[in-house]
Amino acid sequence: MSSESAAIGTSTDPSATAAATGDQPVGAARRRGPFREGERVQLTDERGRMNTISLESGGAFHTHRGFLNHDDIIGKVDGSVVVNNVGQQYQTLRPLLSDFVLSMPRGAAVVYPKDAGQIVTMADIFPGARVVEAGVGSGALSISLLRAVGDQGYLHSFERREEFAEIARGNVETIFGGPHPAWKISLGDFQEQVVRTEEPGSIDRVVLDMLAPWECLDAVATVLAPGGVWINYVATVTQLSRTAEAIRADGRFTEPDAWESLVRGWHLEGLAVRPDHRMVAHTGFLLVTRRLAAGVTGISVKRRPSKTDFNEDDVNAWTPGAVGERLVSDKKLRRAARDAIAGTNVKDDPEITN
Structure with a gap:
């Protein structure tokens, strides 16, 4: 199979999907009503310990303090309290998107919920929008983007692996x-594939989570509609700097804005109300810009930072291994893929086309 042209999970007929779910948006049925077989349920015990299970008729959840039959949960409404065979109580809730993202099978680091929320809002991802993204990683950001564009929208994801x-x-x-x-998800390099599959000026939003987004300037400028938003998620200051300078030098986009978000939880217990000792600090930088009309050159800022030369050594210094991330083995990736597919309720895989 050619990695440059393969497509996985092509879109289906929205009307057929809506009919199958009673005219509800896709996935809505899994967020409402009593618990059903095959659903994921979050169990919280009396000490606040949390476990997530997939419900199976006749199955059981075992701990050192007894077992809980899945059949005692199936049919209960969201938020019920159930008791195991030795009287241990469990609070049952459907996992939120943020819970699912942090516990789902993964082969690459996920985009954290705090960043996904910023991307959806600051890139103005709206229902019905036409969006392209790269790279997909484990699909965490794709889920947030699909929720934002809705059943009548369009998300084309590009992944190299x-x-x-x-x-x-x-x-x-x-x-x-x-x-x-x-x-729709396709295999191959974004800058090569997106201009082959998408019409010029047909895309509302571009979301890139990759090593060198500046290499995609021409591709983004080609497919992005005038006024469209391009948002980048990068890990290091050097990547952020080079992307911003490339956008400025190109002239087809507005002056880029960049930021990062930090989330600090709070401990709430009686009078002991204080910040948590741990927090989700730096995960990545976000950089956003917008496409100008054809033939228009962006207005230059009055003060510009001095230009810096970049070479191949700089790019190599930004690889996951160089910045201290643990490399993921092919064996682990295959196992994570099997685990992810095993969690679906779809008996037949979508056709993979060349």
Whole structure:
């Protein structure tokens, strides 16, 4: 199979999907009503310990303090309290998107909920929008984007590694209960594939989570509609700087804005109200810009930072291994892909086309 042209999980007919779910948006049925077999349920015990299980008729959840039959949960409404065979109580809730993202099978680091929320809002991802993204990783951001564009929107995701694409497909189908009608995922390099598959000026939003987004300037400028938003997620200051300078030098985009978000939880117990000792600090930088009309050159800022030369050594210094991230083995990727696919309720995989 050619990695440059393969497509995984092509979109389905929205009307057919809506009919199958009683005219509800895809995935909505899994967020309402009593617990059903195959659903994921979050169990919290009396000490606040949390576990997530997939409900199976006749199954059981075992701990050192007894077992809880899945049949005692199936049919209960969200937020019920159930008791195991020795009287241990469990609070049952459907996992939120943030819970699912942090516990789902993964082959690459996920985009944290705090960043996904910023991307959806600051890139103005709206229902019905036409969006392209790269790379997909484990599908965490894809799920947020699909929720934002809705069943009538369009999300075309590009991923270079087939194992990552399979993991993402499994995770997306698990949370939505099947293929999403707005989603298409393709294998290959974004800058090469997007101009072959998307019409010039037809895309509303571009979301890039990759090593060198500045290499995609021409591709983004080609497919992005005038006024469209391009948002980048990068890990290091040097990547952020080079992307911003490339956008400024190109002239087809507005002056870029950049930021990061930090989340600090709080400990709440009686009078002991204080910040948590741990927090989700730096995960990545976000940089956003907008496409100008054809033939228009962006207004230059009055003061510009001095230009810096970049070479191949700089790019090599930004690889996951160089910045201290643990490299993921092919064996682990294949196992994560199997785990992700096993969590779906779809018996037949979508056709993979060349």
